Amino acid sequence: KAGVTQTPRYLIKTRGQQVTLSCSPISGHRSVSWYQQTPGQGLQFLFEYFSETQRNKGNFPGRFSGRQFSNSRSEMNVSTLELGDSALYLCASSDPGQGISGELFFGEGSRLTVL
């Protein structure tokens, strides 16, 4: 099976712009989670989608949003970018059919730099 694919891998934006990141999960996985990783804050949970519905959300401002499509692919969007949004954004998919959360399969991430 192909792994989790995230695009783009690297991108540079300026303050005030918006960005959309894409994630294609492992085939058959219906859950997609997003994490923000920074040196100071570590791994922070953004949100999780399952069958096109957001089931859980972390403590991020409304500028951070996401969605999931019927094929389980997911996108996250960050509007009005701030310098502090510079981070590695990781997507992870899982198969909730296993009944256990935590067995996540991660993509390589999208490295966002905000200037």
Added chain:
Amino acid sequence: AQSVTQPDIHITVSEGASLELRCNYSYGATPYLFWYVQSPGQGLQLLLKYFSGDTLVQGIKGFEAEFKRSQSSFNLRKPSVHWSDAAEYFCAVGALMKTSYDKVIFGPGTSLSVIP
């Protein structure tokens, strides 16, 4: 509150030496425990997991971990470290999902350096 702590922010070991990375958790439900590894510039890869049964679990790349309920710990070990093991290691706790998603809680990570 649910939490995962990794007391060691950074560890340096010599190649060929043994390794133990510590992880302690606080979780109200029955914990499902994981160790992930992240190489520079990469995503996280699952090393091993504990759901139930034998408290000593084997993972990939020669790693093992032992679950100790009385100590709320899930320490990762490797008998002989290789230079390629230099990476960031994350302990995580998940849960048996019921009617809602129980998000995974990650520890802050331990950075491992290996001296040739």
